[in-house]
Amino acid sequence: MSARLVLADEPGAWIDIDFGGRSYSARIDPMWLGAENLAGLFERPHMVRRLFKEADAVSLMIADPLGRRVIKLLETYLDAVGLGFRGLGFLCVGLENLDLLEVDLLRIGLDIRDWLDPEKSLSSRRIALLIADFKERPETQIGAKSFGIYPADKAAMVAAEAIAAHVDDENYRHRFLKSPDELAAEAVKAQEAKEKRKVIAEQRESEIVLAPVGEKSFSEASEKSRVALAELIASQRE
Structure with a gap:
């Protein structure tokens, strides 16, 4: 990329593009x-x-009414503007993940609105360079999604892998190496397990205080507790 293109990258700027033997703006x-x-x-x-x-x-449309060269035109344009x-x-990655990109930009002191509004100072060429960099950095929101993990810097990832290497469970994965969706699913399971333990504790207390005399009556009263306990054990094995 030439320094001339970088210097010309200003809000509202135009560029001359040669295509099909003619120059267009x-x-x-x-x-x-x-x-x-x-x-x-x-x-x-x-x-x-x-x-x-x-x-x-209009000239481009007249010269190619069927659009047979429109892909070449797009390629020529994108190359000319440094993209x-x-x-x-x-x-496109940025536009599909505007919420993530906004956070990454805010952390380096940039406002995504300055890109979405072409009259502002943040150009698409510069955003493309930043996103390319973000995707290689797992500590960024865009990078973490690309790596399929929760945001964590490379040092944290190395530490997480080292810890995993010393854990006997072959299915163990450190939370730094898990995606936000995986962590959210684990949080749901943990809450469900907590609620089941609560049911067991409450049921056992009621059995002691309120259960009617007799082996059959006690057995019926403890059924809810046994079911909850079985579900809890099963969930812990998953």
């Missing part, structure tokens, strides 16, 4: 399409024409 930031249209560029590549000045967009298809892919 287009917005340097594809966010001028709007977030929804930008996210759909892979499926609707013809939308790239909207980034060109009106007269140039490429790879960069567009990173932008």
